[in-house]
Amino acid sequence: MPEIHPNLTDSQQLIINGCITGDRSSQERLYNMYANKMMGVCMWYSKNREEAEEILQDGFMRVFTYIHKFKGEGSFEGWIRKIMVNAALFKYRNKSYLRPVVEFDTNRHDEAESDSVFAMLDAKELVNLVQTLSPGYRMVFNLYVLEGLKHREIAGLLGISEGTSKSNLANARAILQKALTVKKKTAIV
Amino acid sequence: MGKDVHNMDDLFNSAYREFDEVPSADVWKKLNAGLDKQEAASYKKRSAGWKRIAILLLLLLSGLVIYESGLFNKKPSNNDKNLAIKKSGTSPTLTTKGDSGNPKNNPAAGKNEDNRQDKKTVNPEKDDINPAPEQRVNTLVTPKISVSAAEKAKRAIAKSRLPITNQKNKEAGKSIQADDMARSNNIIAENEISAKTKNRLATVDKIAKPDINAPYHMGEKSVLPSLSDWLITEKTSGRKKAIKTDQFKPYWSGTVIVSYEHADYRLDSDLPVKTDIKQREVHEPSVSTGVLLMRQFKKQWGVQTGLIFTSTAIAITPQKLYAFQDPNGNIAYKYVTSSGYTYIKPGFGPPPAFGDSMTATEAKHTLQSISIPLVIKYTAGKNKFSFTPGAGIEFNFLTAAKLETEIENSSGKEVVFINKLSGTRSFYWSATADAELRYHANKKLSLNLRPVFRYALSPVTNKNEVETFPYSFGLGLGITYKFR
Numbered sequence: 138m139p140e141i142h143p144n145l146t147d148s149q150q151l152i153i154n155g156c157i158t159g160d161r162s163s164q165e166r167l168y169n170m171y172a173n174k175m176m177g178v179c180m181w182y183s184k185n186r187e188e189a190e191e192i193l194q195d196g197f198m199r200v201f202t203y204i205h206k207f208k209g210e211g212s213f214e215g216w217i218r219k220i221m222v223n224a225a226l227f228k229y230r231n232k233s234y235l236r237p238v239v240e241f242d243t244n245r246h247d248e249a250e251s252d253s254v255f256a257m258l259d260a261k262e263l264v265n266l267v268q269t270l271s272p273g274y275r276m277v278f279n280l281y282v283l284e285g286l287k288h289r290e291i292a293g294l295l296g297i298s299e300g301t302s303k304s305n306l307a308n309a310r311a312i313l314q315k316a317l318t319v320k321k322k323t324a325i326v
Numbered sequence: 327m328g329k330d331v332h333n334m335d336d337l338f339n340s341a342y343r344e345f346d347e348v349p350s351a352d353v354w355k356k357l358n359a360g361l362d363k364q365e366a367a368s369y370k371k372r373s374a375g376w377k378r379i380a381i382l383l384l385l386l387l388s389g390l391v392i393y394e395s396g397l398f399n400k401k402p403s404n405n406d407k408n409l410a411i412k413k414s415g416t417s418p419t420l421t422t423k424g425d426s427g428n429p430k431n432n433p434a435a436g437k438n439e440d441n442r443q444d445k446k447t448v449n450p451e452k453d454d455i456n457p458a459p460e461q462r463v464n465t466l467v468t469p470k471i472s473v474s475a476a477e478k479a480k481r482a483i484a485k486s487r488l489p490i491t492n493q494k495n496k497e498a499g500k501s502i503q504a505d506d507m508a509r510s511n512n513i514i515a516e517n518e519i520s521a522k523t524k525n526r527l528a529t530v531d532k533i534a535k536p537d538i539n540a541p542y543h544m545g546e547k548s549v550l551p552s553l554s555d556w557l558i559t560e561k562t563s564g565r566k567k568a569i570k571t572d573q574f575k576p577y578w579s580g581t582v583i584v585s586y587e588h589a590d591y592r593l594d595s596d597l598p599v600k601t602d603i604k605q606r607e608v609h610e611p612s613v614s615t616g617v618l619l620m621r622q623f624k625k626q627w628g629v630q631t632g633l634i635f636t637s638t639a640i641a642i643t644p645q646k647l648y649a650f651q652d653p654n655g656n657i658a659y660k661y662v663t664s665s666g667y668t669y670i671k672p673g674f675g676p677p678p679a680f681g682d683s684m685t686a687t688e689a690k691h692t693l694q695s696i697s698i699p700l701v702i703k704y705t706a707g708k709n710k711f712s713f714t715p716g717a718g719i720e721f722n723f724l725t726a727a728k729l730e731t732e733i734e735n736s737s738g739k740e741v742v743f744i745n746k747l748s749g750t751r752s753f754y755w756s757a758t759a760d761a762e763l764r765y766h767a768n769k770k771l772s773l774n775l776r777p778v779f780r781y782a783l784s785p786v787t788n789k790n791e792v793e794t795f796p797y798s799f800g801l802g803l804g805i806t807y808k809f810r
């Protein structure tokens with residue numbers, strides 16, 4: 138017997154109930170409802186669009202498999218978003234990225250970036266910037282900045298030390314700042 | 327720097343919250359295929375449970391058949407026991423009964439038979455040998471027993487235990503002698519008791535000379551017939567039938583069958599859809615094939631089981647489908663068949679609304695099942711031909727309820743393939759009867775012509791608009807091989 142969640146609208150409840158019973162049309166409706174949003178999430182955690190689509194597919198498979206476990210605590214979108222992030226983490230762990238990380242001099246900053254520079258960039262460009270990071274840096278940066286996790290939690294999730302997590306974050310920020318500076322200069326020219 | 331970092335984090339954070347991207351259409355296609363695979367795996371997992379139950383049932387039935395047939399129950403009857411003693415040509419060993427043969431109670435008897443020859447010679451004067459019928463003997467005796475000992479034992483029996491007077495004994499002895507004379511040529515040609523026995527004492531004399539070379543064994547026990555048994559046997563065996571040399575031995579036989587069947591069904595419903603379904607659906611010839619295993623436990627009686635796969639095809643004429651709300655609240659076109667229903671949501675055109683209609687062209691509906699029959703068979707006939715009618719029940723496991731059709735409206739058309747209809751039961755019972763006519767090509771092989779009738783005792787549908795009870799008449803051909 139499907140649960141009734143007070144936080145959900147009737148249509149959401151209907152779709153969820155349909156998905157629990159394995160009804161394909163309900164699953165399709167759910168997918169159509171959240172696919173764009175979740176594709177956006179996956180883009181942040183992948184190096185390109187193809188990888189993002191793989192994560193999206195894995196994530197939705199998990200959503201349909203475990204939808205009966207959704208207890209209605211918090212928003213449904215937040216629950217799906219969390220599953221997508223977990224799918225990305227799973228992919229990251231399984232791929233066991235061993236690419237060498239280019240050391241970056243984090244102390245060297247030509248000048249402070251102004252708000253106006255940031256304002257010039259749209260979300261798509263920022264995603265592209267994050268995608269240029271190495272998988273390790275990108276993962277730490279996303280989990281810390283976008284998901285708000287602590288270094289201890291990140292270290293536990295990625296199987297690294299807290300120090301490595303902090304170091305990766307600092308390096309990721311430095312890379313991104315440099316990239317932003319380049320973009321600023323390009324924009325001024 | 328700190329301010330920059332915070333600005334940067336906020337910037338990325340807000341971009342993360344608002345960023346959307348449209349995935350390619352391939353993602354849903356792959357996801358759909360993945361869900362199909364998952365569903366198939368889940369279905370397989372569920373059907374595995376039924377398979378286990380079927381196998382367990384088959385094993386239990388086999389066990390029951392084997393038990394009933396007495397394959398491992400070789401305990402001979404008292405007659406056989408006495409017969410064995412008579413056939414030995416010498417006197418039997420002294421009697422034991424009950425647990426005397428139990429090694430725990432009788433250490434001597436519990437020892438290996440091979441060592442029997444080394445057992446001590448019984449000294450009747452020292453050893454407490456009581457040849458009375460109920461006496462339990464704890465020592466084995468050898469054929470080298472002395473005459474005096476036999477005499478003493480004989481006297482002891484005569485004096486103490488046998489409640490027969492001398493006169494009666496003489497009469498009994500005469501009677502035994504007469505009986506023995508009459509049947510000596512048939513049964514106990516070598517038995518010393520027969521012709522030379524003059525009276526009961528003579529019989530006792532034979533008993534007092536036990537033959538340890540041929541003790542009667544029942545399992546691990548050395549069972550020695552009692553004197554009273556002996557006498558009773560002597561008196562009555564003449565009236566009993568002579569040894570049957572052509573006794574029936576239970577055997578197994580396996581049959582491979584292929585059957586062509588005409589299937590139909592009985593629909594049970596008060597709704598008008600019952601008539602519609604009956605008019606729309608036309609059964610096509612169905613086919614059954616399988617392997618049957620039969621245990622012939624009596625000359626004329628046997629039990630048959632096995633596995634039969636049946637595929638039934640039903641052609642459905644074109645019809646108009648109407649949009650309904652499915653149990654999940656979605657609007658889709660409902661397609662109802664005799665054995666289940668499905669909701670079809672076309673991949674073209676706008677989503678259907680209540681009252682919308684769509685045409686489904688001719689459809690093919692296929693039902694597949696695996697059956698485990700349990701049939702009692704009676705065999706009549708001799709020589710080359712035999713007639714083996716049977717009746718029993720079948721456990722049927724529905725493995726597939728497929729539907730293939732094409733739907734179309736003004737927006738377009740598409741082929742729909744449904745692998746598993748809703749409203750179908752996974753299991754149903756049926757009664758079955760057949761009448762095999764066998765031609766025995768040789769002792770092992772026979773060819774069968776097998777008319778068969780099946781009738782479902784429980785419906786194949788569950789929560790469908792009609793309750794469907796399939797039945798079929800079939801004519802099968804088979805080859806039977808006897809394992810004996």
